[in-house]
Amino acid sequence: MTIDPSVHPSIKIWSPSDNLSDRVQNLRNHFYSFHSRSVTNEPYSFTTGTDWDEVYSVHDWANEPAIYPFFASINQTLKSMAVQVDLPDNYWALSLPKRRAVFFHEVMTRYMPVIILDGELIVGFNFNTALSRSLNKSETSARNKAMKKYFAEATRLNEIGIGTASAVPGHVIPNYAKVMRIGLRGIVKEFEELLKKDLSDEHRGFIESLVISCETARDLSHRYAVHAKKLAAEEEANSDRRVELEKIAEICMRVPWESPTTFWEALQSLWITHMLVMAAESYPGAGLSHGRWDQYMYPFYKRDIESGELTRDQAKELMECYWIKHNYVYDYQGRLGINQGINSSFGQLMTLSGCGPNGEDLTNDLTWLALEVIEEMNLLEPKPNVRLHRNTPQDFLLRVSEMVAKAQGSPFLLNFDEHSIEGLVWQGVPRQNAWDYGIVGCLENTMQGNDRSDTVDVNMNLVKAVEFALNDGKDLATNKQMGLKTGDPRNFETYEQFLDAVKKQLVELIRLLTECGNMADTIRAKYQPTPYLSALMDGCAKRGLDVNQGGTVWNFNTLEGMGIATLADSVAAVKKMVYDEGKVTMSDLIEAIESNYEGYEELRQLMRTKAPKFGNDDDYADSIARELSMFWAEEAFIHSNPYTGRKYRAGYLSWNYFVPLAPLTAATPDGRRRGEFLSGGVGAVPGMDARGPTASIRSVGKLGLETVPNGASHTITLSPSMVKTPEHIEKLAALLRAYGEVGGTALQINVIDGKTLRDAQKNPDAYSNLMVRVTGYNAFFTQIGRELQEEIITRTEHRL
Secondary structure, three states: OOOOOOOOOOOOOOOOOOOOOOHHHHHHHHHHHHOOOOOOOOOOEEEEEOOOOOOOOOOHHOHHHHHHHEEEHHHHHHHHHOOOOOOOOHHHHHHHHHHHHHHHHHHHHHHHOOOOOOOOOOOOOOOOOEEOOOOOOOHHHHHHHHHHHHHHHHHHHHOOOOOOEEOOOOOOOHHHHHHHHHHHHHHHHHHHHHOOOOOOOOHHHHHHHHHHHHHHHHHHHHHHHHHHHHHHHHHHOOOOOHHHHHHHHHHHHHHHOOOOOOOOHHHHHHHHHHHHHHHHHOOOOOOOOEEEHHHHHHHHHHHHHHHHOOOOHHHHHHHHHHHHHHHHHHHOOOOOOOOOOOOOOOOOOEEEOOOOOOOOOOOOOHHHHHHHHHHHOOOOEEEEEEEEEEOOHHHHHHHHHHHHHHHOOOOEEEEHHHHHHHHHHHHHHOHHHHOOOEOOOOOOEOOOOOEEEEEEEEEEEHHHHHHOOOOOOOOOOOOOOOOOOOOOHHHHHOOHHHHHHHHHHHHHHHHHHHHHHHHHHHHHHHOOOOOHHHHHOOHHHHHHHOOOHOOOEEEEEEEEEEOHHHHHHHHHHHHHHHOOOOOOHHHHHHHHHHOOOOOOOOOOHHHHOOOOOOOOOOHHHHHHHHHHHHHHHHHHHHOOOOOOOOOOEEOOOOOOOOOOOOHHHOOOOOOOOOOOOOOOOOOOOOOOOOHHHHHHHHHHHHOHHOOOOOOOEEEEEEEEEHOOOOOHHHHHHHHHHHHHHHHOEEEEEEOOOOHHHHHHHOOHHHHHEEEEEOOOOOHHHHHHHHHHHHHHHHHHHHHO
């Protein structure tokens, strides 16, 4: 099958379609009018009014060191702006989960604004909250004491460049499919059946908190119904908008409490259910994902199309109205501008396509329609992830390839089923269930509706293992003893001794970070129940455990590895140049590294240009990368948090850490100087993958990524000149098909050239809609930090 360029012509910069309806264009314009619109989804803070109340948790955001200096001011600002909520007289006699549920109900049904935008068809606007943690005085004291101890350790590890450890909200797929099937009323009915059993008082109170939380969604939706009726009464009789508002009111009186019966109802039900998870966790987004959206929404679409209830164009406009809602998570960033190079930090991921239980393809008409909406809307959220597999239809693969080719670094994240499923099976998911996985955040693989396998919580700088091995466990910049004493490397007589030292340092890095991660995970479990989210996650009610306590069927903390290619290249350089060929002595190498290669440029060039490099289908470097990757991933899996029972699993989602970790990491044996970027995800060191994209994916395919069940981000850059013609797009499709055969679990593609990026740096206004793929997320290039821009520019520009 070939592509007809007259049907889908190439465009230089991905922009919204001129074919958007007036309604959708107006709504899109409203979102982008940060500085002029009167309504905003910026944070609302709410307090119990006690002098000890807390509305912010440092452990939620300590995965992002850039905001460490602002924690105190954020905390105090939210407290000072908090609105006091009137609470029942018996409030403090309730259990903590019930307190949280009651507080959430009061805020959402009495205090949060109810706003319906002009012309919108899917309603639900304000969901950005800073909610009281609802702790009594003694709980607050214990929590703050634990928080202080934890943050001191997290800061210590971060300042030395070892990594970060936290307990981030979101990064789950609630059981939205179940809400679509039976409504929240059906879920509450299940809870009521559990309440008939012989339960402990604590278990009974927990389930009652879930019921209250579900009723919150019903009551909030009714508020929108009342407001829609009020607005309808103000419209002219028989006007089209009056009819729409009356329909909205009718729908909001039913869903999400009742199960939806139409596609419009299903979209409205899903949005209210989804936005309330963000409100309940006091953060908009954070990897909160939809799962296999096109699978559980398709029956409603199919029924309405076949019955004539909706035309395809009407369904598309409803979807476009739904799409826009997700982007109001960016209201605060949009008004104040960006910081630290992140402007795509929420990741409300939507999984499309993928295989069924027998490997069959599950692409449907709604999947195809979603591609049109994604292409025409040109928005950051929701982030689409397309699951590809060996039975993906060629026409669908070509359509995805075509969209990738003309949209710089958007719109898709691409996951590959066969490799992703193997990782989930390796971690323990039965093969007969693993096919139905979804993706959260950026590219992380989890099961749907019963899995809290937190991602981007704990992030390890793998390259520090080399630094410590070459310095007897000490950080080179501070001389602090952070790693193990593995001896003076000048005395290592064999490569095996050096490799053993590196592995011992990896073990110690994992220990340090998982122990710190356990502190954050435990604080969240003890002091931050989230009954609304728990109501939407299988296992919690039956076990009587909150989602944060490990109540779901699957529970993991993820340890993300940073810089695997830099680590592998460094170890390969030592093996080749020091031990195999004797061209460099260990003593000279250490002296060069200690002086950041100042005065050792000839040695640096030797290590940089003559030593083997990962990403070139070179078994010498690739076998070392595989050994190190599997070693640390299997070591991580040994660790767990005794309090929540969460085991650690490995991942390679580098977010933007390869930039801030660079100056905290000493020069490395691969010729990298301190401050030069670490490698991202499972990609090669920038500029070192010289043998084309096929060699790059073959190297990634050798890593043994079944031991990395969370997923492995691989970002490559293709020259735009190589994807201009239908023939080249067919080659791109062939590359994607090959990736599924020999590559990794997740691929992101930038289609951009360095000249364009340099011009965008000089003329940002002319490139305001230029998107790029950073790693597991896309961002507007002109709005990210200069250092991150430079890292993207230095990546190898491949040709097909």
